[in-house]
Amino acid sequence: AQRVTQPEKLLSVFKGAPVELKCNYSYSGSPELFWYVQYSRQRLQLLLRHISRESIKGFTADLNKGETSFHLKKPFAQEEDSAMYYCALSSQGYQGGSEKLVFGKGTKLTVNP
Amino acid sequence: EAGVAQSPRYKIIEKRQSVAFWCNPISGHATLYWYQQILGQGPKLLIQFQNNGVVDDSQLPKDRFSAERLKGVDSTLKIQPAKLEDSAVYLCASSLAVGGFSGNTIYFGEGSWLTVV
Numbered sequence: 001a002q003r004v005t006q007p008e009k010l011l012s013v014f015k016g017a018p019v020e021l022k023c024n025y026s027y028s029g030s031p032e033l034f035w036y037v038q039y040s041r042q043r044l045q046l047l048l049r050h051i052s053r054e055s056i057k058g059f060t061a062d063l064n065k066g067e068t069s070f071h072l073k074k075p076f077a078q079e080e081d082s083a084m085y086y087c088a089l090s091s092q093g094y095q096g097g098s099e100k101l102v103f104g105k106g107t108k109l110t111v112n113p
Numbered sequence: 114e115a116g117v118a119q120s121p122r123y124k125i126i127e128k129r130q131s132v133a134f135w136c137n138p139i140s141g142h143a144t145l146y147w148y149q150q151i152l153g154q155g156p157k158l159l160i161q162f163q164n165n166g167v168v169d170d171s172q173l174p175k176d177r178f179s180a181e182r183l184k185g186v187d188s189t190l191k192i193q194p195a196k197l198e199d200s201a202v203y204l205c206a207s208s209l210a211v212g213g214f215s216g217n218t219i220y221f222g223e224g225s226w227l228t229v230v
Contacts, residue, residue: 004155006155009153042223043116043117043221043222043223043224044156044204044221045220045221046218046219046220049218086155086156088155099144099208099210099217099219100146100158100161100168100169101156101158101219102158103155103156103157104155105153105154105155106154106155
């Protein structure tokens, strides 16, 4: 069964500090992993996906198949990064067919001034 | 481009009553999803449509929940009769994905907040 675990419900850091939001997954196939973000009073939106290997708003995430992890990192947190972050796994992976996402429970990040 | 539209945004009903939520996906998006998000949890897929056909409804409580996408565009999710545990945000999402191709971004609506009292 597909499962996504985000062990931290809440994470609080100071502005300028590094931040790491943890995500572990369980999936027997070839996973496609995502980070979604929800800012206050806004809709859930895609932050980044592992196949793109890109940095969005200073965030990066590396898929570690050995540790089955996809942690989200940013070297210098900003106050505007405060939001709910959800790690998600696509159960279709690269195999084609319509994707569907399995989400973790989310981590609320607060960046203090 | 216009995003995924949902209505109503907020609804309060008594248990055993019925409620319906409407979703208009992004134009041209073949795949439509309904997710349920209970407070403190991540979204959980209820049903997935591709055009007007159901791809996955394995987690839909079919004794009380139903959904349709008759013309392959708009969709309606209905709950009848509602229970207290149905209190949640109901998220509609859509993607371009047509069978056989993966990699499309899934876009979410703002959600419909349901409180059952």
